[in-house]
Amino acid sequence: MTLAKEFNLDLSKNSLNLSKIPSAEILFRLERLTKSERKITHLVLWHLVEMDNRKLYLELNYDSLYQYLTKHLAYSESAAYDRIQAMRVLRQAPQVASKIEEGSLNLTQLVRVEQSLKQEKRLGKEVSKDQVFDLLNKVENKTSFETEQIIACELRQAPKTYQKVKPQSDKSIRLELTLSKEQYEILKKAQSYISHIIPENDLAAVISYLAKASIQKKEGKESEQEVQALKTQEEKFKAFESSNFKAEGSPAPSTQSFRGIPKARRKYIAESVKRALLKKAHYRCEHVNPKTKQRCNSKYQLQIDHIMPLAKGGSDKISNLRVLCGVHNRYEARRWGLNPLRQ
């Protein structure tokens, strides 16, 4: 409670109003609080080691440490599980205590290390205390993904290659599969190319989109449903765009069909201009998502694009030129109602 005192917090009220606290003070406090949160977690773990050694929970009529944590101390199931796994790691490698306190090793990492050690034991493999400490040093300051990679490599755990397809109660399917390193990289690359369509890291949506695209390619036409979905999406986008354009006082792109528009006059853009534009764009797509304000940055099929198309009266001046990836080039052409191949 010393921090509450230090920050002059009145904890007798139901809610804390921090709206008058200066931002720098909020930042400072959060750093202090996070530090002390880690310190407390690390102290909790030490006490759990002792609690477990003495089996104190039995005296309180709990069958296990887990029961004591969830029922008596009101931890959630997952929070209790994590702390027990972490406590076991700390017992085997007390030297890591300071890393937990500093935050260079987090609970999730400790849980993964403990789980993988258990897996080794199940396989009858011995892991020495030195090896455990060595493993913990290697995963220090790493992301969860990197931690998984390091554990898999260090312990040479046999890769799981089976494929699981499990129907679930809501008719969805739970799919578990193993990709080779190359297959995974290809999938991530494909995902980056369609990140403007599927911005979230949702692999199910990515796979579904890619599957649909290859079906379309094979069948040569879009199904009725797809066409409808695309239309609604485009209408929404146009409505969004036109409200934006109006706000800026420039004309909205017409929503009419552009059939019959005379073919654009095409001028030659000098190689030196192209090179300068590419350099300015750091050799990446300059498209900015109007909603998320995120830049695409793809390096895929980079092309010089007319911000205002030639067919709509745009010029070849540098101020009207930008670098777009293949996907965004076609996307812009579609948005303006132009044939992307002719634009």
Ligand SMILES: [Zn+2]
């Ligand atoms: Zn792009």
